[in-house]
Amino acid sequence: MPLVWPLLLSSALFGIGVYGVLARRNAVLALMGVELMLNAANLNLVAFDVWFRDVLVSGQVFTLFIIALAAAEIGLGLAIVLRLFRTYGHIDVDRLGGDPPPPAGGSEIPRNAGASWDLPTVKEREPQ
Amino acid sequence: MIGLVLVVGLPLLAALVGAAMTDRVRVALVAVGGAAITWIVTVVVAVPRLGEAAPVGGSWGHAWGNLTAPALSFALRADSMSAALLLLAATVALLVQIYSVAYLAEDERYRAYAAIVSLFAASMAAVVVADDLFVLLIGWEMMGVCSYLLIAHYSERADARDGAAKAFLMTRTADIGLLIAIIVLGQATDSYRISDILDATAAGKLSSTTITVTALLILLAAVGKSAQVPLHTWLPDAMPGPAPVSALIHSATMVAAGVYLVARMHPLFAESRTATIAVGLIAVVTMLIAAAFALAQDDLKRVLAWSTVSQLAYMFAALSVGSVVAAISHLIAHGAFKALLFLAAGAVAQAVGSTAFADMGGLRRAMPWTFWTTTLGLAALVGLVPLSGFFTKDAIIGAAYDAGQSGVGPAPVWLDQLIVAAALVTAALTAAYATRAWLLVFAGERRGSAEAYEAPALMRWPMVALTVATVFLGVAVLEPGWLGGAEAEPVHAWIAVTSTVILVVVAGLTWLLGRTGDPATRLGPLRPVLAREFGIDAAYDRIAVRPTVRAADLVLRTDSDVVDAYVRGASSGAMTASRLLRWAQNHNVQTYVTVAVLGVALAAVLAGVSAG
Amino acid sequence: MSTVEVLFWLLSVLAIGSGVLVVTTDHLVHAALWLVVTLGSLAGCYLLLTAEFVAWVQVLIYVGAVVVLLLFALMLTRAPTGADSATSTRNRPVALVAGVATTAVLGVLLVDGFRGERIDVSDEPHGAAQPLGDAIFRHWVLGFEVVSVVLLTALVGAIVLSRRSPDEPVEESATARSGPPEGSG
Numbered sequence A: 001m002p003l004v005w006p007l008l009l010s011s012a013l014f015g016i017g018v019y020g021v022l023a024r025r026n027a028v029l030a031l032m033g034v035e036l037m038l039n040a041a042n043l044n045l046v047a048f049d050v051w052f053r054d055v056l057v058s059g060q061v062f063t064l065f066i067i068a069l070a071a072a073e074i075g076l077g078l079a080i081v082l083r084l085f086r087t088y089g090h091i092d093v094d095r096l097g098g099d100p101p102p103p104a105g106g107s108e109i110p111r112n113a114g115a116s117w118d119l120p121t122v123k124e125r126e127p128q
Numbered sequence B: 001m002i003g004l005v006l007v008v009g010l011p012l013l014a015a016l017v018g019a020a021m022t023d024r025v026r027v028a029l030v031a032v033g034g035a036a037i038t039w040i041v042t043v044v045v046a047v048p049r050l051g052e053a054a055p056v057g058g059s060w061g062h063a064w065g066n067l068t069a070p071a072l073s074f075a076l077r078a079d080s081m082s083a084a085l086l087l088l089a090a091t092v093a094l095l096v097q098i099y100s101v102a103y104l105a106e107d108e109r110y111r112a113y114a115a116i117v118s119l120f121a122a123s124m125a126a127v128v129v130a131d132d133l134f135v136l137l138i139g140w141e142m143m144g145v146c147s148y149l150l151i152a153h154y155s156e157r158a159d160a161r162d163g164a165a166k167a168f169l170m171t172r173t174a175d176i177g178l179l180i181a182i183i184v185l186g187q188a189t190d191s192y193r194i195s196d197i198l199d200a201t202a203a204g205k206l207s208s209t210t211i212t213v214t215a216l217l218i219l220l221a222a223v224g225k226s227a228q229v230p231l232h233t234w235l236p237d238a239m240p241g242p243a244p245v246s247a248l249i250h251s252a253t254m255v256a257a258g259v260y261l262v263a264r265m266h267p268l269f270a271e272s273r274t275a276t277i278a279v280g281l282i283a284v285v286t287m288l289i290a291a292a293f294a295l296a297q298d299d300l301k302r303v304l305a306w307s308t309v310s311q312l313a314y315m316f317a318a319l320s321v322g323s324v325v326a327a328i329s330h331l332i333a334h335g336a337f338k339a340l341l342f343l344a345a346g347a348v349a350q351a352v353g354s355t356a357f358a359d360m361g362g363l364r365r366a367m368p369w370t371f372w373t374t375t376l377g378l379a380a381l382v383g384l385v386p387l388s389g390f391f392t393k394d395a396i397i398g399a400a401y402d403a404g405q406s407g408v409g410p411a412p413v414w415l416d417q418l419i420v421a422a423a424l425v426t427a428a429l430t431a432a433y434a435t436r437a438w439l440l441v442f443a444g445e446r447r448g449s450a451e452a453y454e455a456p457a458l459m460r461w462p463m464v465a466l467t468v469a470t471v472f473l474g475v476a477v478l479e480p481g482w483l484g485g486a487e488a489e490p491v492h493a494w495i496a497v498t499s500t501v502i503l504v505v506v507a508g509l510t511w512l513l514g515r516t517g518d519p520a521t522r523l524g525p526l527r528p529v530l531a532r533e534f535g536i537d538a539a540y541d542r543i544a545v546r547p548t549v550r551a552a553d554l555v556l557r558t559d560s561d562v563v564d565a566y567v568r569g570a571s572s573g574a575m576t577a578s579r580l581l582r583w584a585q586n587h588n589v590q591t592y593v594t595v596a597v598l599g600v601a602l603a604a605v606l607a608g609v610s611a612g
Numbered sequence C: 001m002s003t004v005e006v007l008f009w010l011l012s013v014l015a016i017g018s019g020v021l022v023v024t025t026d027h028l029v030h031a032a033l034w035l036v037v038t039l040g041s042l043a044g045c046y047l048l049l050t051a052e053f054v055a056w057v058q059v060l061i062y063v064g065a066v067v068v069l070l071l072f073a074l075m076l077t078r079a080p081t082g083a084d085s086a087t088s089t090r091n092r093p094v095a096l097v098a099g100v101a102t103t104a105v106l107g108v109l110l111v112d113g114f115r116g117e118r119i120d121v122s123d124e125p126h127g128a129a130q131p132l133g134d135a136i137f138r139h140w141v142l143g144f145e146v147v148s149v150v151l152l153t154a155l156v157g158a159i160v161l162s163r164r165s166p167d168e169p170v171e172e173s174a175t176a177r178s179g180p181p182e183g184s185g
Helices: A003-023 A027-052 A058-088 B001-022 B025-050 B062-067 B080-103 B110-129 B134-150 B160-189 B194-202 B209-223 B243-252 B254-264 B266-271 B273-293 B302-322 B324-352 B368-383 B388-408 B413-442 B457-478 B494-515 B519-523 B527-530 B534-584 B589-611 C005-022 C028-048 C052-076 C091-114 C129-139 C141-162
Strands: B056-059 B074-078
Touching: A003 A027, A003 B589, A003 C005, A003 C028, A003 C091, A027 A058, A027 C005, A027 C028, A027 C052, A058 B001, A058 B273, A058 C129, A058 C141, B001 B025, B001 B074, B001 B080, B001 B110, B001 C129, B025 B074, B025 B080, B025 B110, B056 C141, B062 B080, B074 B080, B074 B110, B074 B134, B080 B110, B080 B243, B080 B254, B080 B324, B080 B457, B110 B134, B110 B254, B134 B160, B134 B209, B134 B243, B160 B194, B194 B266, B209 B266, B209 B519, B243 B254, B243 B302, B243 B324, B243 C091, B254 B266, B254 B302, B254 B324, B266 B273, B273 B302, B273 B413, B273 B527, B302 B324, B302 B388, B302 B413, B324 B368, B324 B388, B324 B457, B368 B413, B388 B413, B388 B457, B388 B494, B388 C052, B413 B519, B457 B589, B494 B519, B519 B527, B519 C129, B519 C141, B527 B534, B589 C091, C005 C028, C028 C052, C052 C129, C129 C141
Parallel strands: none
Antiparallel strands: B056 B074
């Protein structure tokens, strides 16, 4: 088959993956876009390797390495997503960032207790 | 020279010192005392100058000369005309200050009032003794400012504020004429001093165009200041000011300054036939319509205001036929009896609580002093023999008649004859409105509810003093040449007889009509037309005031919509730019990656294009 | 066209179609399942290109492990099992432009460079297991070891990141954007 076909397929998948990363609101869905991009690169490598008939089979070896790295990456990435979910309560990429909401049911410690500029209350003033 | 400086400087000093006092008694002492000392100095300085005496004067400040060309200097000069006016101004100022102590006894703003009245006295003195035209202009404008402040003395009243603004704006607009005339004369004769300019005129050094133009411009300023047609509408609306203010400023001194200016610059007017005709026609129209308006008014002070306008027109008429002596004599006499009438109006107003005829009536018994002084004042106004008004009016009509008979004098013969006729008709109208006012105030049944009482002593004695002056000034002006003019026959028999007959007939007719109510109701449909003053004021409002207000609105809106739009645009531009720049830090990963991806694509394209 | 080419066309269409569905569908779980289809069709493409070992590794790792991990993540983050109302951000038009631009640049570049070339698939297959294993353990063994270390690091990192800190409440906060899971789950 013409070499160009798998190359074009990989370009198209790459573009679809880019769209997915940039346009999806849920972080897990954005990671799916990343997976599409990686697969597009894999297809490119395999196509070139088969066309070139490399003696060292370097394209397919790289593909295997990329698959392994993708697995590692997705594991870590989803661990991070989980962490975000526990901190913010959601994984909407538009709303992530800034101060996380306070933990529910925590102790009510006033925020500036003990600051040096706090004025003493009446009963703490010196007796006349 | 020292005396002249004192005459100007002492009231100024009194104003400053009085403004610094806090205790009411001290303010009154400074005001009255200052006016009294000024009066003594004025008498010492001015009396020797009356009659044929040579003028005296001096100047300082030629060193300023290098700043302007021609040179400005603080030059003062007093001849017999100035001396007469100084005496009038100082006397009326003193009497008004005394009167005001009682009239404004419960007024909280007395201190400011007294200081401004003293300041006004200084300005009037400056105008009268000025030899440098700019000194005159400064005094002229200061009088305008004092008039504005004093008309608006009762500043909580909207009609006082509006009247003050109207007076100031109309006279100030007219003063542009004076300013331009001063500059033109200065350039033409290379000096701003009046004596130099009049010498140059006499020597024929000025072109006739220059003379006519400057004379007309000076006439414009005089017309504004003296409330002649077409700038006559401000004076009746200045009546919401306190009565002593009306007496001092709007009858005896400030409005007379216009007459003084034309009289002082008379050699200019004498050389220009156009200007003379202008003066004469303005005078004729004004004297007739002002007297007619006075017939239809419902307010005592407004009647007196229109009367003032009409009498000032008499003085302008005298000037146009060439008799400065007659004009100034009438000015002095009018100053005395009109001030008296306004002070009396103040006493009546204080007694009954308003100045409307509807609240007066039958005050003859309740206010005897006021009644007798007012009667004598009104008699002088209508020209009853042997009061001062008789002699001076006779002098004016006589001068016009003589000029018409002999053809001598700056005015054409037809103008002389027109003036004689108009003066006689106005005398009739004057008799009518004066009698009507007298009847409505003092005769008949008491209308209105307030309990009328006689004026306190401090208000009565100035009125008495002015009445004495009114009676005896008549004799004084008989003295020929007291103003340094040529000897003239003091009384024309036929004029005296005619005017007295007219006076008696008209006054009697008015009295008869007055037995059955307000004589003005006999005017019928003419009355509302006259009361509206021919709608001239409304026309001015449409022609001049509203377009100006709309132009001011336009400027305001231009500033806020057009100019400010740039300012607001700068701020909104900055806000928009900051909003756009904020995207670089909006902690949204997708934004960052988008920019990176697009950047890489663009870079790849550029690399491909530039390499290929 | 030969059989291989026809099959490749079909698989391409399938891959692109399901890829588009992955990135546009509103059902989050369906997106993961469409990803399975995409990855599977890519494995088919590898087979057509005679890269057998890569194809089976793709199915094993990607479809078997990665997608399962993604589904677990969706579950743990309380993703709605029905249609979600707002799965795409405001970035959509710009993202579309970026995607199309990327595809265009790559496509033009590749077509321009490799226009007339053909892959010869009628000879012996090029990606058999034995020569591939030979190549990995002989020539690429260093990279192989490094990838192993990376996998170990990722494993340790994932454990560390997903541990709960001692004072963290066990119950997760209910402030997730999605509501409670719907019944159709």
